[in-house]
Amino acid sequence: MGGFFGAALHGDCVFDVFYGTDYHSHLGTRRAGLVTYDREEGFNRAIHNIESTNFRPKFEKDILSMKGNIGIGCISDYEPQPLMVRSHLGTYAITTVSRINNLEEIVDRIFRKGNAHFLEMSGGDINPTELVAAIINQKSSIVEGIRYAQELVDGSLTLLLMTSEGIYAARDCMGRTPVEIGRKVSEDLSGAVEHIPTFDRNGRPISRAAEAGASPDAALAASEAQAQCGYCVCFDSFSYLNLGYIPERELGPGEIDFITPDGIEVVAEPGRAMKVCSFLWIYYGFPAACYEGQNVEDVRYRCGAKLADRDRMRGGVYPDLIAGVPDSGVAHAIGYSNASHIPYCRPFVKYTPTWPRSFMPAMQSRRNLIAKMKLIPIHDLIRGRRLLLIDDSIVRGTQLRETTEYLYKSGAEEVHIRPACPPLVYGCRYLNFSRSNSEKELITRRMIERLEGTDQVGEELLAKYCDPDSEQYRAMLEEIRKELNFTSLHYHRLDDMLASVGIEPCRLCTYCWNGKE
Incomplete structure (x- = not known):
């Protein structure tokens, strides 16, 4: 994944871009960058690797030499960016949140048109943001180029492109990731002054x-x-609240806006169809964020309440305490506790002052080790208790199995698991928020192959495993339960989860859970 923040002000924007970008640190752990433009000094850029530290310490010295009234910054979990580009369209900086499934096809097409080269990243891959810039440069204007890139990319593409005059903000054609705009008005301008x-x-x-x-x-x-005064543009709306901005608007699917200190110009109208990622609310959205008018924390409370309602209808499970697997499962667990009137507790706490995020290292075994070492048990809340845990999801199942065994060794009598989303049966085709190299790594696929005795399972049969009312679904859950040593296991139903989000289901992407685009 990744996130971005841009600002176009009448005064200096460096402070806002620095802290606004830092507020997106939950979306990426590998690369980050800042670009500013000053009328006298021109463009100034800094990019750093942030795998071994956080964003702020890496850029604190850089911002001392930066100035300008227009700037953008990004946090990336993959490629170095923002990139500086000089072309027939002028000099500009560009950052993207994207997944390009047809990258090689696009590269070949550009080579056939005479493009000289692409710079390889350290892993030998082509930088997707550089590729997007190359696509844009095929056209005679920036807006025409952005629209061409949106149409050409199979996957998703949201971007900021900064010129010396302002910032172009473009949301993915299907609105899979958000773009929010805030307006800054000084408190000193209150009262009768416009x-x-x-x-x-x-x-x-x-x-x-x-x-x-x-x-x-x-x-x-x-x-x-x-x-x-001026405007900011960002991935997460909460990132500007403490910087003196108020909500202005959210871009629609495929919309392109040009943002200057003086205002916002819609240069390409939004489309009608939307498939915004449902996982924004379930997992990787920050609790204070709002997407399509729905707050993340509130949606998670509703998800937890729906899980409690289903357990009440099912019967047979009587936990002593409800807990969330920190951090993304906590709000779901609070919602479950509020609805069920079973006490919420923290049987283990996450030690975050020095440990990096668990999915940061490249090796899966190292990520699992760090995830385990970060959780500190509170034995007095575990020993002799029947616990019901809510995690945001189960991907491979490795970490949650180790957490469950950890609780049993600490004296828990029962450990019931309630994931806050349906079983993940398909790998995401649209966003880079998972490091899974193959759908075969998903625990659902492994259990389906075990039940069917083959790794060649057709779409018709997979659809049955996605149906919560089918025998195949129940058999898959039982295999997962036994594999991970849970006392009981019930996932969030897809219909309940969509109802919890609170927007029209047809406008939400559910590909991970049912394979439907």
């Missing part, structure tokens, strides 16, 4: 207070405040 600045012939803001005949000191103060 929040919209005017400018002299040199481009300097003129205070409305000055126009209204206010005192010189008041006019100067208002003018300085107006100099900080």
Whole structure:
């Protein structure tokens, strides 16, 4: 995955871009970068590897030499970016959140048109963001190029492209990932003074207070405040709240906007169809974020309540305590506890001050070890208790099996598992939020192959394993339960999960769970 933050202000934007980008650190762990533009000094860029540290310490020295009123930053879990590009369209910086399934096909097409080369990354791959820039440069304007790239890419493509005049923001054609815009208005401009600045012939803001005949000191103060007005654009809306912005709007699917300190211009209208990723609310969205008007934390409470309702209908399970596997399972567990009136507790806590995120290392065994070492048990809350745990999902099952065994060794009598989403039967085709190299790594596929006695399972049979009312589904769950040594296992039903999200199901992507695009 990845995230981004951009700002176009009448004053200096470096502070906002630095901290706004840092607020996206939950979306990536490998690369990060900043680019600013100053009318006198031009573009200034910094890119760092953040695998061994966090974003802020890596860039604290860089921002001391950066200045400008327009800037973008990104956190990436894969390629180095933002990239600086010089072409017939001018000089620009570009960052993407994308997955390009037809990368080689596009590269071959560009080579046939005479493109000289692409720079290889350290692993020998072509940088997807560089490829997107090459696609854009095939056309006679930036907007035409972005639209061409959106149409050409099989997968998903959301991007920011920054010129010396402003920032182009483009949301994926099917809206799979979000783009949010915030508006910054200084608190000093409250009351009778309008929040919209005017400018002299040199481009300097003129205070409305000055126009209204206010005192010189008041006019100067208002003018300085107006100099900080402008707009930001980002992946996660919460990232601008503490920086003095208020929500302005969210881009629609395929929409392209041009953002300057003075306003927002829609240069390509949004489409009607949407398939926004449902996992935004279930797993990788930050609790304070809102997508399509639905807050992540609130949706997770509703998911937990639905899980509790299903258990109440099912009967036969009577836990003493409800717990969430930190961090993404906690809100789901609180929702379950609130609905069931069974106490919520933390039988283990996550030690985060020094440990990196568990999925950061390249080796799966190392990630599993770090995940285990970060969880510290509280034996007084485990010993002799029947626990019901909610995790956001089960992918391979390795970490959750080790957590369950850990709880049994610490004295738990029962460990019931309730994943907050349906069984993952398909690998995602649209986003890079999973490191799975193959669908065969999914525990569901391994259990299906065991039950069927073959790894050649057709789509018709897979559909039965995705149906929560089928015999095949129940057999798969029992195999997973035995494999991972759970006392009981019940996944969130897809219909319940979609109802929890709270937007039209036809506008949500469910490919991971049912293979339907």
